[in-house]
Amino acid sequence: MLTIHHPPVNEGTSRIPLRDKRCDPGEGRFTPELVEALRRELDERWSAAADRTEQMAGHALLAPGKMLRPVLLLTSAEATGADSAPLLPAALAVEYLHVATLVHDDIIDDDELRRGRPTVHARYGTPNALVTGDYLILTMVTALSECPASPAAVLEAARVLAGAGADVCRGQVRESAMAGDPTRPVADYLEMAALKTGALFRGACRAGAILAGASPEHTDAVTRYAEHLGLGFQIYDDLLPYLGEHTGKPATSDVANLRPTHPVLVGYDRADSTGKARFTEALSGTLPAPEAHRLMRELLETTGALELSRSRATEEITAARDSLAGLPGTEAVERMRTIADLSVDRSR
Amino acid sequence: MLTIHHPPVNEGTSRIPLRDKRCDPGEGRFTPELVEALRRELDERWSAAADRTEQMAGHALLAPGKMLRPVLLLTSAEATGADSAPLLPAALAVEYLHVATLVHDDIIDDDELRRGRPTVHARYGTPNALVTGDYLILTMVTALSECPASPAAVLEAARVLAGAGADVCRGQVRESAMAGDPTRPVADYLEMAALKTGALFRGACRAGAILAGASPEHTDAVTRYAEHLGLGFQIYDDLLPYLGEHTGKPATSDVANLRPTHPVLVGYDRADSTGKARFTEALSGTLPAPEAHRLMRELLETTGALELSRSRATEEITAARDSLAGLPGTEAVERMRTIADLSVDRSR
Numbered sequence: 001m002l003t004i005h006h007p008p009v010n011e012g013t014s015r016i017p018l019r020d021k022r023c024d025p026g027e028g029r030f031t032p033e034l035v036e037a038l039r040r041e042l043d044e045r046w047s048a049a050a051d052r053t054e055q056m057a058g059h060a061l062l063a064p065g066k067m068l069r070p071v072l073l074l075t076s077a078e079a080t081g082a083d084s085a086p087l088l089p090a091a092l093a094v095e096y097l098h099v100a101t102l103v104h105d106d107i108i109d110d111d112e113l114r115r116g117r118p119t120v121h122a123r124y125g126t127p128n129a130l131v132t133g134d135y136l137i138l139t140m141v142t143a144l145s146e147c148p149a150s151p152a153a154v155l156e157a158a159r160v161l162a163g164a165g166a167d168v169c170r171g172q173v174r175e176s177a178m179a180g181d182p183t184r185p186v187a188d189y190l191e192m193a194a195l196k197t198g199a200l201f202r203g204a205c206r207a208g209a210i211l212a213g214a215s216p217e218h219t220d221a222v223t224r225y226a227e228h229l230g231l232g233f234q235i236y237d238d239l240l241p242y243l244g245e246h247t248g249k250p251a252t253s254d255v256a257n258l259r260p261t262h263p264v265l266v267g268y269d270r271a272d273s274t275g276k277a278r279f280t281e282a283l284s285g286t287l288p289a290p291e292a293h294r295l296m297r298e299l300l301e302t303t304g305a306l307e308l309s310r311s312r313a314t315e316e317i318t319a320a321r322d323s324l325a326g327l328p329g330t331e332a333v334e335r336m337r338t339i340a341d342l343s344v345d346r347s348r
Numbered sequence: 349m350l351t352i353h354h355p356p357v358n359e360g361t362s363r364i365p366l367r368d369k370r371c372d373p374g375e376g377r378f379t380p381e382l383v384e385a386l387r388r389e390l391d392e393r394w395s396a397a398a399d400r401t402e403q404m405a406g407h408a409l410l411a412p413g414k415m416l417r418p419v420l421l422l423t424s425a426e427a428t429g430a431d432s433a434p435l436l437p438a439a440l441a442v443e444y445l446h447v448a449t450l451v452h453d454d455i456i457d458d459d460e461l462r463r464g465r466p467t468v469h470a471r472y473g474t475p476n477a478l479v480t481g482d483y484l485i486l487t488m489v490t491a492l493s494e495c496p497a498s499p500a501a502v503l504e505a506a507r508v509l510a511g512a513g514a515d516v517c518r519g520q521v522r523e524s525a526m527a528g529d530p531t532r533p534v535a536d537y538l539e540m541a542a543l544k545t546g547a548l549f550r551g552a553c554r555a556g557a558i559l560a561g562a563s564p565e566h567t568d569a570v571t572r573y574a575e576h577l578g579l580g581f582q583i584y585d586d587l588l589p590y591l592g593e594h595t596g597k598p599a600t601s602d603v604a605n606l607r608p609t610h611p612v613l614v615g616y617d618r619a620d621s622t623g624k625a626r627f628t629e630a631l632s633g634t635l636p637a638p639e640a641h642r643l644m645r646e647l648l649e650t651t652g653a654l655e656l657s658r659s660r661a662t663e664e665i666t667a668a669r670d671s672l673a674g675l676p677g678t679e680a681v682e683r684m685r686t687i688a689d690l691s692v693d694r695s696r
Contacts, residue, residue: 127520154499173479
C-alpha cells in the first residue's frame with residue numbers, strides 16, 4: 001500500500017531545531033541512532049506519496065518529531081532482553097497513532113503550527129485533516145500486522161495499542177469536561193492525565209515487551225515505568241508555561257484553554273478563600289490571556305504549587321527509574337532512565 | 349472495558365421507522381433475526397455507559413441503523429459454509445468502523461440529524477464528536493480481538509478491515525477533490541466509489557470469509573459480490589434524489605455539496621456544449637440549491653443519464669448475484685442475493 005522511496009530526501013528537514021507545541025524530552029539526544037533509524041524508515045515509507053491521502057499523512061509524519069513513543073516501544077523490547085530490530089513496524093505504528101491524535105487535537109484547538117510547520121488542517125483544510133487522522137489510526141493496524149512476531153503476540157499488541165488509543169480518547173473527553181474548573185480534586189487530574197498522556201506511553205512499552213515475547217514480570221516492569229513516566233512527563237509539561245522555558249507552545253495556551261492543570265489544582269487546594277476566588281477568575285476566560293497567565297503564575301508561586309508539582313513530577317520519575325530494576329537489557333534500561341530524567345529537565 | 353447491560357432497554361427505539369441520511373436497503377426485512385440479534389448485542393454492550401466517551405459512542409451506535417455491513421460479514425461467513433454465531437464481535441467491529449465514518453462525516457457536512465436523532469456533534473459538540481469517532485475506530489480492533497477464531501485469522505481480518513477503512517478515507521479525499529467538477533471521466537467516479545462505499549462492503553464480506561476459515565476461492569467469491577454490490581449500491585444512491593423516493597436525505601444534498609455523482613458525469617459526457625455549460629452551472633454552487641436541483645434533474649432526464657445510471661446499477665447487482673454461484677451456504681447465498689436486489693429497489 002505504501003510506496004517505498006529509496007534515498008531519504010528530507011534528511012535535512014529532520015534536523016531542523018524543534019519548535020514543538022508539545023514538548024517531548026530531548027531531540028533524539030538520548031538515542032540518536034534509534035531516532036535516526038526511525039526517521040529514515042518514515043522517510044522511505046512516506047516521502048513519495050501515491051495519492052493525496054498519503055501525502056497529507058506524510059506531511060504530518062515527516063515533521064521532525066522526537067519519536068519518543070516508538071523509541072519507548074523499541075527500548076522496552078531491548079530492556080527485556082530482546083532484539084528490537086524486527087519491531088520497527090510496530091514502533092512506527094505507535095507513532096501513527098500518536099500523530100493521529102495530534103492532527104485531530106490541532107483541529108479542536110485550531111492550532112496552525114506544529115513542529116515548525118503548518119498543521120494538516122491549516123494546510124489542507126479541516127475535512128481533509130479529519131480524514132487524515134482517521135487514516136493514520138487505521139494505518140497503525142496495517143503497520144502492526146507487518147511485524148514478524150507470532151500472530152498471537154501481534155494481535156495482543158494491537159489490542160493493547162487500540163486500548164491505549166481508546167484511553168487517550170477517554171482522557172481527552174475528561175479533560176474537556178474539566179475545563180474552567182479549578183475546584184476539581186487533584187485525583188481527577190491524575191486519572192485524566194493517566195489516560196490522556198500515560199496510556200500511550202504505557203501502550204508503547206507494553207506492546208514492545210509483548211512483541212519481544214517477554215515474561216509477564218518483565219512486561220509489568222516496563223508498564224509501571226511507563227505509567228510513572230507518563231504522569232511525571234505530563235505534570236512537568238504543566239509546569240513549563242511558568243518556568244520561562246522555550247517549549248514552542250505559547251506560555252498562555254493552558255490558561256487560554258481554561259485547563260485546570262496539576263499546579264493549578266494543587267494551588268487552589270492550598271489557597272485561602274480570597275486566593276481561591278482569584279484562581280477561579282484566572283481560569284474563567286474573562287481576562288485577556290496574558291493577564292490571566294500573569295495572575296496564575298503569581299498564584300502558583302505564592303501558594304508554593306510550582307514546587308509541589310515539581311516534587312511530584314520528580315517522584316514519578318524516580319518511581320519510573322526504579323520500576324526497571326532487574327530487567328536483563330542493562331544498556332536499554334540505562335537509556336530508559338535517561339529518557340525519564342530528561343522528561344523533567346528539558347532544558348538540558 | 350464495556351459494561352454489559354442485561355435487559356435490552358431500548359428495543360422499542362430500534363423499531364422506529366427509519367429516516368436515514370444514508371439510504372441502506374431494507375429495514376432488517378431480509379434478515380430480521382440477524383438484525384435483531386445484532387441490535388440486542390449492541391444494546392447489551394452500550395446502553396449502560398461507564399463514562400461519557402462510551403455514552404457518546406452508544407448514542408451513535410444505538411440509533412436504529414440497518415446493520416447492512418455486519419449482516420454482510422455474518423452472511424458471507426455462512427455462505428462459505430460456516431456458522432456465523434462466533435463472529436458476532438467481528439460483525440460489531442465493522443459497524444463500529446462504519447459508524448465512526450458517519451460521526452466524522454456529519455462533522456464535515458455539519459449535518460444535525462442522522463437516523464432520526466441529533467448527530468453526535470450536534471448533541472455533544474464537535475471536539476467530543478471528533479474524539480468519539482476515533483474511539484469507535486479503535487474499539488473496532490478491541491472487538492475483533494474478542495473473536496474466537498485463530499489469532500492468524502483475526503489478525504488478517506483486522507488487516508483487511510483497517511485497509512478497508514483506510515480506503516474509505518482515500519475515497520473521501522478523492523470525492524472532496526472532485527467537488528464541483530462535472531468534467532471528470534466516469535472512471536474517476538468509479539474508482540472513488542469503489543473506495544468510499546465499496547471498500548467497507550468488501551472488507552466486511554472478506555473478513556467474514558477469512559474468520560470462517562473459507563478457501564481462497566470462496567473468499568474471492570464474496571469479495572467480488574461485495575465489490576459489485578458496493579458500486580451498484582452507490583450508483584443507485586446517486587439516483588435517489590431524482591427518483592422522488594423518500595430517503596431521509598434532502599433531495600438537494602448532492603447538488604448543494606457540488607457532488608459530481610454517477611448520473612451527472614454520464615449526463616455531462618452525453619450533453620452538447622450548451623448542455624455541458626448548464627451542467628457546469630448546476631454544479632457551480634452559484635444557484636440556490638432547489639433551483640440547482642431542478643436544473644440538474646431536467647438535464648439528467650433530457651440526456652438519458654438517469655436510465656443509463658440505473659442500467660449500470662442493475663448490471664452491478666446482477667454481477668454481484670452471479671459472483672456467489674457455487675458457494676455451499678445456499679440459504680445465506682439467497683439472502684445475499686436479496687440484499688443485492690433490495691439495494692436497487694429500496695421502495696419495496
